[in-house]
Amino acid sequence: MREKWAYLNDIEGCDVVALYTLHNLIEIVYLKEGKQRSLTINFHVAGGAMGYVECFEFDSIPLPPVKEHHRFELQKILHVNLYGSDNGWECYEELELVCEKASYLLYFSDGESYATIEKERAPSLPKLPHVEASLPKELFSVECFKENLAFALLAHGEQKTPHGLPYSMHLLSVTAEVINALTCEPLSYDEANVAIACALLHDVNEDTTTKITKESPIAGNKEVIAKGVLALTKDKNLPSKETQMRDSLERLKKRQNCVAMVKLADRITNLGDPPKQWDEAKKRAYLEEAKVILSELGYAHHSLATKLSEKIEAYQLYM
Numbered sequence: 069m070r071e072k073w074a075y076l077n078d079i080e081g082c083d084v085v086a087l088y089t090l091h092n093l094i095e096i097v098y099l100k101e102g103k104q105r106s107l108t109i110n111f112h113v114a115g116g117a118m119g120y121v122e123c124f125e126f127d128s129i130p131l132p133p134v135k136e137h138h139r140f141e142l143q144k145i146l147h148v149n150l151y152g153s154d155n156g157w158e159c160y161e162e163l164e165l166v167c168e169k170a171s172y173l174l175y176f177s178d179g180e181s182y183a184t185i186e187k188e189r190a191p192s193l194p195k196l197p198h199v200e201a202s203l204p205k206e207l208f209s210v211e212c213f214k215e216n217l218a219f220a221l222l223a224h225g226e227q228k229t230p231h232g233l234p235y236s237m238h239l240l241s242v243t244a245e246v247i248n249a250l251t252c253e254p255l256s257y258d259e260a261n262v263a264i265a266c267a268l269l270h271d272v273n274e275d276t277t278t279k280i281t282k283e284s285p286i287a288g289n290k291e292v293i294a295k296g297v298l299a300l301t302k303d304k305n306l307p308s309k310e311t312q313m314r315d316s317l318e319r320l321k322k323r324q325n326c327v328a329m330v331k332l333a334d335r336i337t338n339l340g341d342p343p344k345q346w347d348e349a350k351k352r353a354y355l356e357e358a359k360v361i362l363s364e365l366g367y368a369h370h371s372l373a374t375k376l377s378e379k380i381e382a383y384q385l386y387m
Contacts, residue, residue: 073199075126078194084142088135092183111183126258151193215287243267245333296327328368
């Protein structure tokens with residue numbers, strides 16, 4: 069409960085910029101200290117022999133670009149109230165946003181699309197006590213980093229880089245580029261954890277027999293990470309490497325920036341000394357591919373885009 073209140077406390081007193089929906093998810097974009105932030109609300113439903121749950125899950129990861137604007141235009145959020153009941157077998161929650169001109173209730177309705185927000189609807193559950201809590205101040209979770217690194221190392225096993233080094237060298241190099249970029253242009257704590265997880269895990273699907281899904285024993289927002297790694301994975305069933313790359317780029321453009329930025333970091337890492345066995349044509353094709361990546365995904369993170377541009381320029385020396 070404390071973690072939930074950390075997200076809810078963060079939006080109190082903030083102006084709402086936009087409201088988006090996607091399936092049973094709602095994203096509130098708000099201004100905090102002059103910067104846009106996101107609160108994404110997952111209307112989580114689960115049931116089985118152990119009971120039934122309708123509760124909210126929160127994170128600060130923006131929804132993918134396919135999200136749609138909600139018809140409501142929220143104003144400044146003055147107060148946030150959480151309502152709920154839990155008898156040990158059944159758990160229910162409602163969320164009230166008290167804005168300047170109206171109140172809005174987020175609740176679970178019947179039907180396939182059960183994520184509902186309604187203006188001036190009265191809560192039906194008991195009000196829960198407010199909890200003083202705040203979002204993490206650190207850049208990312210070290211514990212998540214270690215868990216995902218361990219998963220990646222086990223998956224890649226004895227794999228080597230083209231230069232004969234343990235593959236962990238590549239994974240940690242890409243991750244270092246991501247972390248360095250986040251110190252220059254920070255993202256939210258949750259976005260940073262997704263970006264770092266995807267950097268550590270980005271080659272698992274493509275280069276190992278392990279396939280990452282939301283059920284995999286990885287740390288963080290498993291669904292976002294799994295979808296991110298999948299987008300970073302080239303489809304070997306497509307007829308050519310160029311087609312595979314184009315397909316991956318198109319899928320990355322449908323994911324969040326914290327995922328797409330990993331592709332920039334990956335290519336920055338790979339634009340070092342080319343393997344000795346590469347001929348002129350191979351090096352030139354790799355350089356042209358880097359230019360396409362920059363053109364298609366440069367929007368994802370300005371700092372990484374700038375560095376990739378510099379690496380592309382420097383790579384000309386190997387021609």
